[in-house]
Amino acid sequence: MNTETDAIESWLVDRVVAYGRVDTGTFTPETPLAELGLDSVYALTLCGDIEDEYDLDVDPTIVWDHPTIRELAGGISERLAAA
Amino acid sequence: MTTAGPSSRPTGTASGAPDDLDALFGDPRVPGPFDYATIARDDDARRVSSAAESLLDEWDATADFVPASLGGRWVSTEDLVRRWRPIFRRDPSLGVGYGITTLMAALNVWVAGDEEQRADVADRLLRGERIAVGFHELEHGNDLLQNECAATERGGRWFVQGVKQVINNVDRAESILIMARTSDEPGVGSHTLLMWNKDDASRRFADTSRRVLTAGMRGCEIGVAVFDGLPVPVAGTIGAPGTAARTALTAFQVSRAVVPALAIATVDAALDLAVRFGTERSLYGGVVLDLPHARALLAGAIADFLIADALSAVVVRALHLAPAECLILTAAAKYLVPQLLMSAMQDLSVLFGSTFYARVAPYEIFEKFFRDLAVVPIGHAGTTACLLTILPNLQAWLRRSRRTEATEPALFRLGAPLEELDFGRLSLGAGSRDPLGAALRDPIVRDRFVPGTAAAHSLDRLGDALDDLRNEIAAFPASELGTDAAPAAFSLAHRLTLLLAAGAWAGVCADEADATSVTNDPLVREACLRRIEDRLRGRVAPLDPMFVDRLMTFAQDHVARDIPLAPSARKERRHPHVEEGSAA
Numbered sequence: 001m002n003t004e005t006d007a008i009e010s011w012l013v014d015r016v017v018a019y020g021r022v023d024t025g026t027f028t029p030e031t032p033l034a035e036l037g038l039d040s041v042y043a044l045t046l047c048g049d050i051e052d053e054y055d056l057d058v059d060p061t062i063v064w065d066h067p068t069i070r071e072l073a074g075g076i077s078e079r080l081a082a083a
Numbered sequence: 084m085t086t087a088g089p090s091s092r093p094t095g096t097a098s099g100a101p102d103d104l105d106a107l108f109g110d111p112r113v114p115g116p117f118d119y120a121t122i123a124r125d126d127d128a129r130r131v132s133s134a135a136e137s138l139l140d141e142w143d144a145t146a147d148f149v150p151a152s153l154g155g156r157w158v159s160t161e162d163l164v165r166r167w168r169p170i171f172r173r174d175p176s177l178g179v180g181y182g183i184t185t186l187m188a189a190l191n192v193w194v195a196g197d198e199e200q201r202a203d204v205a206d207r208l209l210r211g212e213r214i215a216v217g218f219h220e221l222e223h224g225n226d227l228l229q230n231e232c233a234a235t236e237r238g239g240r241w242f243v244q245g246v247k248q249v250i251n252n253v254d255r256a257e258s259i260l261i262m263a264r265t266s267d268e269p270g271v272g273s274h275t276l277l278m279w280n281k282d283d284a285s286r287r288f289a290d291t292s293r294r295v296l297t298a299g300m301r302g303c304e305i306g307v308a309v310f311d312g313l314p315v316p317v318a319g320t321i322g323a324p325g326t327a328a329r330t331a332l333t334a335f336q337v338s339r340a341v342v343p344a345l346a347i348a349t350v351d352a353a354l355d356l357a358v359r360f361g362t363e364r365s366l367y368g369g370v371v372l373d374l375p376h377a378r379a380l381l382a383g384a385i386a387d388f389l390i391a392d393a394l395s396a397v398v399v400r401a402l403h404l405a406p407a408e409c410l411i412l413t414a415a416a417k418y419l420v421p422q423l424l425m426s427a428m429q430d431l432s433v434l435f436g437s438t439f440y441a442r443v444a445p446y447e448i449f450e451k452f453f454r455d456l457a458v459v460p461i462g463h464a465g466t467t468a469c470l471l472t473i474l475p476n477l478q479a480w481l482r483r484s485r486r487t488e489a490t491e492p493a494l495f496r497l498g499a500p501l502e503e504l505d506f507g508r509l510s511l512g513a514g515s516r517d518p519l520g521a522a523l524r525d526p527i528v529r530d531r532f533v534p535g536t537a538a539a540h541s542l543d544r545l546g547d548a549l550d551d552l553r554n555e556i557a558a559f560p561a562s563e564l565g566t567d568a569a570p571a572a573f574s575l576a577h578r579l580t581l582l583l584a585a586g587a588w589a590g591v592c593a594d595e596a597d598a599t600s601v602t603n604d605p606l607v608r609e610a611c612l613r614r615i616e617d618r619l620r621g622r623v624a625p626l627d628p629m630f631v632d633r634l635m636t637f638a639q640d641h642v643a644r645d646i647p648l649a650p651s652a653r654k655e656r657r658h659p660h661v662e663e664g665s666a667a
Contacts, residue, residue, distance in 0.1 A: 019562065020562065034268075034269065034270050039565060041475040041561075041562070041564055041565035041566075044475040044476060044478070044512075045475075045562070047479065048479050048482065051479070051482065052482075057512070059510050059511045059513075060511055060512060061511050061512075064271050064272060064329065
């Protein structure tokens with residue numbers, strides 16, 4: 001994993017905690033977001049956060065296709081590279 | 084989309100016959116095989132006219148649902164709507180029963196099917212076959228992700244077990260597109276679309292014989308499918324396993340745009356009948372339309388109808404011109420247009436009075452229209468389900484809306500040519516801009532409303548209302564925009580749909596391509612904008628008499644000339660006179 005993906009991953013962990021439904025330390029980057037009680041509405045909120053942070057328009061399928069924080073970080077990184 | 088060598092059909096009908104269904108069906112007010120009286124009788128008998136269905140067979144009606152690149156007639160979705168509207172002017176249940184649910188099923192294949200599947204479905208539709216949409220389970224309504232009817236794969240075949248309910252054409256359709264649960268996990272990746280082409284070998288594993296009787300759309304053959312180990316070849320999987328939800332959410336954007344635009348034609352016919360009734364029926368020493376209350380009711384219904392027409396027509400064009408934005412736009416249309424149309428029908432039912440509930444000829448068809456239209460807001464994308472689609476996207480819409488400076492004039496140029504729809508450009512997000520909201524502040528639109536006039540002031544107030552809505556959404560916690568959202572959140576989404584409708588109306592008015600259109604009339608422009616302002620406040624007051632008189636003049640003139648009221652239909656004639664000697 002490169003440092004950029006690493007940074008995205010830790011940013012995502014912060015966002016998930018900031019949403020207020022799970023506490024730090026109760027999950028890993030490999031825990032499926034669905035298991036954290038984060039639903040499709042959260043997926044859209046997260047998409048908005050991604051847009052604001054990375055200036056990248058994404059739709060919720062990115063979360064469906066990358067259901068863990070680690071995979072999602074990889075997905076964002078790929079899109080940034082392609083942008 | 085690629086061409087896959089389907090059988091090609093000539094467009095239109097057999098030589099000599101007109102291609103326009105209005106001409107083929109004939110004037111429904113004049114006695115004939117498909118007149119209003121016959122349609123009402125067939126409805127009582129819970130059937131649709133077999134003569135009309137034969138005519139649609141000959142007309143190759145389902146070729147309109149097949150993209151031209153696959154050998155069909157579908158290029159512009161606006162044309163598809165225009166061609167099918169004569170059916171909805173006469174009998175909405177014929178439109179739905181004959182074909183609209185086949186379109187809904189086929190859309191999933193156009194979105195997610197492989198080349199071979201698309202070619203096969205194209206061939207089937209061009210042969211006039213039907214496909215039923217086997218998605219619905221009464222237990223779960225529009226909450227598709229909870230659906231239980233399941234399929235398991237063994238040795239190259241899926242085996243389907245479970246029940247699908249309230250499925251149109253379930254018994255007579257040659258195929259059923261089944262949404263089956265293929266994983267026990269919760270969430271969006273647990274259902275798969277399976278195309279079951281009925282054949283003698285598999286038919287005995289399914290019972291589709293039980294019919295469900297409905298209050299509206301009585302002619303539709305709606306029923307139940309019970310699957311007991313039904314085998315479906317793996318080759319019938321539409322899209323990858325687990326992708327049913329995303330395919331359906333994409334495909335239904337098209338039907339969410341098309342269905343409200345077709346319903347416009349039914350209300351157009353109802354308004355026509357109401358004007359005739361109000362001019363003929365004597366009451367209190369005059370006719371109904373001499374009464375100020377009756378005139379105000381009818382004028383209010385016309386204003387709602389004009390707004391509904393603008394929104395539905397622009398959203399149909401958006402499928403081609405702003406596809407990435409269509410998740411929100413089509414949900415807004417499918418939510419608000421049926422609501423406006425039902426409100427108009429409610430007003431007309433008061434106008435018809437005893438003629439409505441006693442079903443007095445020749446106006447008995449109005450009571451059927453009323454029942455049929457009541458089904459439109461339920462259907463495959465219910466009113467609340469549409470708001471729930473918008474809710475979680477409000478924050479994303481806000482960001483797009485704030486960065487959209489100008490609108491796109493082509494969206495509002497009703498009837499201008501469109502290229503074939505690119506299903507791959509429809510998205511499940513909020514897209515990248517807000518072309519309808521932007522129309523309220525667009526410099527060109529504002530200029531056409533003539534600054535300083537009353538209509539321009541109304542437009543400015545609606546622009547301010549858009550700013551207010553944005554600020555309220557910005558302050559609303561994102562975590563409270565899910566299915567468990569409070570009524571306050573629903574109200575935000577409701578107001579957004581009204582402001583998008585205002586943008587559509589303003590944009591259509593500003594187009595000014597057709598000098599004869601009622602959308603050029605300053606009073607009509609203002610009447611509709613003020614009607615939207617009223618609806619934003621949650622209180623619809625009777626229209627001012629100057630608006631009433633202008634709207635009544637418009638309607639009576641169009642009825643006298645026998646042309647539809649909808650500005651989106653401006654190139655159509657209601658009952659074109661067929662040339663002598665040709666079949667009618």
